[in-house]
Amino acid sequence: MGWMALAILAGLLVYFQMSISEPAAKKRAVFKTFIGIVATLLLFMAIANYKNNFYGENRLLPVSLVIITVSTFVMALYFTNLSALLKIGGLMFFVAAFLSGYGNWLPQVEGGFPPVEEKKTWDSMTPQQLADEGEKIIFGGVGKNKEQGAIGKGQCPLCHAFHAGMLGERAPNLAGLPGRGKERLEDPKYSKGNPSKREYEAKEAFPGSGTAENAQEYIAESHACPSCYVVAGYGVKGTNDKQSPMPSIHKPPISLSLPELAAVDTWMYLREGIDAPSFEEIVKSYEKFIPEADRPKQADEKPAGATSLLADGSEPIDQIFAKGQCISCHTIPGIPGAVGTIGPKLEEGTTAPQRIKDPAYKGTAKSPTEYIMESIVDPSAYVVKPFPDNTMPKIFGQKLSAGALKKIVDYLSQVKTGAPPPKI
């Protein structure tokens, strides 16, 4: 394009040479075209410079503005009929050049990219990445699955054991789960394909969801609707295995989202050395059992939520019980949803003084509050009959903040048999 403009000017030069006969006028016209050519050259130099240096803070960039300024002023000298316009333009270019130059002269700081958002792009992960995420959800970190007491957002290890030979009092050991899923489907009690025949508390995850057709769907169903099928011996005590103590995992307080659940499942497969179904398949299996409205939104990872504590003590007491999952095993008067029967009913205002006096008591507590604290932090110090030892996790000392523990002790010490529960 630049060449074209120059060619036109050169053509004009020749044309003036030919057409204008009067020597003075001719000379003037030629001179003007010559100036025009010089100015055009400068202009294109400036534009080329501008283009080359557009990105990046470049101190050369304002130079092109200066070149334009110079060329306009030069032109203004000779093209008198346009001189006002050219001079004004020149001044504007000069002002712009000055300010641009000033901006470039100042130290350059680039904002840098924002901190990487803790948002995971689930669907583009490799199965191994997905499994790592799953391990984080279950145990709180990659490679932590063998650690005693490691626990993540999903809070699964509170009840489930994950390794062969480990104790699973409250919930089935999940080792070998992918293979076992198939067997369970064959169980007549599961009554595959005919949910209305089921004798459990919940017949279906939601009306019309049907039953699982394959192992993955079985896992999904048992996450979404634990009481749809209860493994024998793991039901809530006194319900004859009709009802499961497990909370629906997609509902508060745990609220795992579908991709998170998929990550958890992927880990379960991969650690057994089995190829996991694809991410989409797993999500689909969950979509079968969790209605649209109940699916938790992909919650933002709040910085506060990143703590490894189950509860930091700032929550109200009922939430502490919920977050600590106490409610799935214990019945606690006054706490909604706390109807568990795996552990003793917590009426410590009455029972704690009695237990300290129990000759079988080997603990160190001298007062009811000390006893309650001890039984949370060190559950094996005294085991209430007829409940078995080693059922209650021994990790609450690490997983609850001092504030939360204090709140729990305060509350429990006020619960007395026969008396109305204390106010929350």
Add this chain to the structure above:
Amino acid sequence: MKALMSLGALIGVAGLLLLGGMVLDVVPSTYIRLVEGYMPIQMLLEVACYVIGFTGLSYTLNAMGMAIPRFWQGIGFWVFFLLYLKYRMYPPIPFSVRAMYGTVSLVAVFMWVSASEEDWQKFKQPIMNVLDAQTGGNRLLRYLYLVLLPILIGGFSFNAMMPKSEEPIELRTVHPAPPASTKVHGKTYTLQTSQNPYRVNPEGKFDQEFTNANIVEQGMGRLMKPNANPWDDKNQGYLKYVREGGEIFFQNCHFCHGDNLNGRGLHAFAFNPIPANFTDPGTIAQLQETFIFWRVSKGGIGLPNEGFPWASVMPPWEQHLTVDEIWKVVLFEYWHTGYYPRTWD
């Protein structure tokens, strides 16, 4: 009037002599001290004195028939100001700031000489003379310029383009934008709303007014208030926390930040830049208490990346102190310097 002008001329001559002495390094720049605390206005007043002096000088010279042409007056004043900035000011001013001031004063000189048409003509006259080249001397000058200017411009361009190895400029944002919240020892603190738990009145409630009344005196003296002595064992509450903060400060912080909290501690001069001077009204006095809390907890490595280079060796104190200790140290720093933490309401 004449006497006044003569006096002005005298001031002008004296000032010029003094400046000349400073330029030639005969008189040290600190010969007339810039008084701490009053310095900024003193500098302006000094320049104003010079201007008055020059006016008187110009008037007197005019009366004596030795008037300096406007052209040289303008240039002379500009040169004077550049020299003033370079040689009078102590400690030396960084080049960048001098460049800014130089540009402004150049513009000011231009505005001065071209304010009225008459002045402008007078100013332009020497330039026009050279351009018109009516006399032999002017013609010579013009040719000289014709040769010299391109060489000069070429030289400047060469200089500008030549790759150089020079010290990189230091740009340090002293108070970077803090994060909205920070997590220390597993607890999240929202900087906007958190409060120092030890800034309390005798009833144990957060109370800015009460604690403000108990800090050391503001101003130059920085004396302890007689009824607010933290080292009195009888004192409880706020003053006790100040004492505890002081103990922590002198166990951990004073090596760098100095026993007067002025950033001139034992190790301070091993660092460049030297540690923050809390007695400066531009540091903690300008900031919220939570900002200090964040800065102390996270140290130099916890600074956001928006402003490089983070030339700060401040350790992340959360690895060594508890949250309570950090709050107490912050409390002590404010108490000792006599500043109040900034609040936004």
Add this chain to the structure above:
Amino acid sequence: MSALNNPVVAVIVSLIITVSYFVFVDHYLMDMQGLDFWYLFRN
């Protein structure tokens, strides 16, 4: 009228008016912010 046009009187009168005006305005506006001229000395 001649009294007003006496420079000395004029200077004195205007000084009084102006200074009192500024002191008044400053005082009022600073008072609104919980400040006053003697803030420094009081604290």
Add this chain to the structure above:
Amino acid sequence: MGLLAGKRVFSIMALCMMVGLLLLPIVVALPSLAIGEEAPAGDAAKKDGDKVEKGRDVYYKTEGIVVGAPAPKTVDGPRDYPRYNFESRVLLWFANQQHLYYGSFVLAVPIFCMIIEFMGVVTKDKALAKRYDQLAYDFIKISLTAYSLTAILGGILIFTFLTLYPAFFSYLSGIFRIFRPVMHIYALMFVAESGTLYIYYYGWDKMREGFLKWIHLSMSVILNIIGTLLMFLANSWIGFMMSPAGVDEQGRYLGNIWHVIHTALWNPLNLHRILGNMAFGGGVVAAYAAYKFLASKTDEDRAHYDWMGYIAMALGVAFLIPLPFAGYWLMREVYAYRQQMGITLMGGLLAWLFIIQATMIGILFLSTNYYLWQAMGRMRGAEKYQRYIKYLVFILACGYMVFITPHTMVMTPAELKAMGGQQHPVLGNYGVMSAKNGGINVIITTTVLSFVWYMRGNKVSTVSWAKFGNIFMGIFFACAYFNIIFLAVYGYYIPANVRVGLSVPQVATTLSCLFFMFALNSVMMKGAKQMGPIEWGKISARSQYALIMLATAFTWMMGLMGYIRSSVRLFWHVNEIMRDNSPWAYTHTVGFAANMISFNVLFFWITILFVFWLGSLGAKKVPVESKAGIPGSIPQPVASH
């Protein structure tokens, strides 16, 4: 008679129609607003037992029923961020900036027209009235071409948004359009604005006299009300992006449109923008006049354009003076909204841009002063003031230097060591707000002083207390300077949070100077003896360049401030609601921003010069013809090339 009456009826009808146009959007909006209020409630009632999701407003903290979709989480890819072989953000920046330039010009000029027309109507001097009227007409003519350009640019802007940031735009328009009729109101307002503008323009000649003129004037009032409301609505977008309200944490709309519009920063933005637009409009018109002045060949033209430039400049500066205070309010609201945002602006990442901004403000006031001093050259008797200009220059320069001193100085480590600390013991004190407030107030007060000198340039007061008045003025100014500087120094001795309060008396001092001194001056100059007439057109060319400087600098500053305001969101599309996940989420360097702003400014000026040229094409023929038609006028040789 009948014709006149008919005309009157017709014009009243036109006025009514315009009022109707103005009310129309509101009327249209009312039922839909009402429906909007009911709709979610009705849904809720229908679901009844179902869980109604409630959300908490991020700003107003009120509970509301969730009606909207959450802010989309974008991912970098062609779906959310389609791109060409260019940085999308830069394209959008360009489109936005050009639209804003033209938009503010188009909004500002009718306000000028209103003011000038009003001045023409109330002035008693017939000749002057005619000149004012002609001037207003000239103004509106310029803005007419610019108006259509604005509309085109707006279209381009929306197109750019749609193609380059579809996810973001659909979220925003979801809040602003689908659920609430804001967009409709906006569109209707735009139509109303166009209609009014055209009636206003074409009715000019028909409604020249008496009562009709008043109707015409009130039309301009309506025109400006519509325009301002239009701008307020547009501002609510920006306000929402900076300080969202009316949505919950996930960006779901909660059903209260007033909350969405009336965000924390909406009102300060509105005020700041109105003032900014006016100053900007004044600058552009002044530059136009300067261009015509420099290009004109006859003394007559020169006189006219000199006068026009002066009026435009005076109007522009009248709005420029309160602008820093409006900016101060905006800044305070930003701090109140998010301290973090405020620090990013003033002390963090964007602090250097504020140094440039300080430079620009200084340039604006310096050029204004310079113009006024030059303008004294066109009146006899102003020489007595010209001698003292050098002292004003000195004061201005001192104020300016204090004002631009950066808080964090750029230096090499050697310089740092030599200085013995981060803060320079002398200059470091200029870097803080207290000194800067003093600096800018000194500059503004000096500008006021220049104005006073200019206004009394060719006059000698004849009131009996003239001497007293002069002395009083002198002393008042002296005390004002003293007071400002005293407060600036005093600010060092009191704590930072209290110190902020000192700027209020400083500002009050400056404003007192402005109002009292102008008032006193005009009283003193009533019936003053003239040393000679103002010789319009006899002004130096330098003054016109000062006007152009003013205009260019103002354009640049507008670009800069827009950039600052926009980039303070850092990597958020909608602050803390919707993240920017595009590859351009980082903040540019100062240098790149400066280059980009320069480019925008130059592009705007090249196009607006083109617009001026277009306007002159139409205008040229008319005066030539009419001139030729005037009997007795000297036939001019037709200039030909």
